[in-house]
Amino acid sequence: DVRAARTGIQRYRGVEVGRPDLDVDNVYRPAEEVFKKDSLSTYAFKPVTVNHPTANVTADNWKKLSVGNVGGDVVRDGGFVRVPLILMDAAAIEAVEGGHRE
Numbered sequence: 028d029v030r031a032a033r034t035g036i037q038r039y040r041g042v043e044v045g046r047p048d049l050d051v052d053n054v055y056r057p058a059e060e061v062f063k064k065d066s067l068s069t070y071a072f073k074p075v076t077v078n079h080p081t082a083n084v085t086a087d088n089w090k091k092l093s094v095g096n097v098g099g100d101v102v103r104d105g106g107f108v109r110v111p112l113i114l115m116d117a118a119a120i121e122a123v124e125g126g127h128r129e
Contacts, residue, residue, distance in 0.1 A: 031107075034058045038051050095115045095116065096115075098110070
């Protein structure tokens with residue numbers, strides 16, 4: 028299990044949040060939004076990648092980008108969202124065991 032998201036102020040690149048005019052944008056994410064049932068369900072059964080690929084994972088690139096999957100039991104863990112992961116790629120497992128966290 029990993030903590031995948033949290034409440035509070037978070038820094039995003041401007042292009043990630045529709046503000047390409049900004050290098051960085053601070054976004055406040057309140058608990059009532061982060062822990063909504065609809066919000067939590069968006070994590071379930073998604074592919075796991077190493078770092079953030081430049082393209083979304085699709086059926087066309089899944090074999091290239093995916094190293095595992097998120098399970099379905101996504102829950103609140105204090106001020107965080109906890110997701111169960113399964114890694115199925117030897118290099119990704121080795122990276123995580125070596126301290127890689129993104």
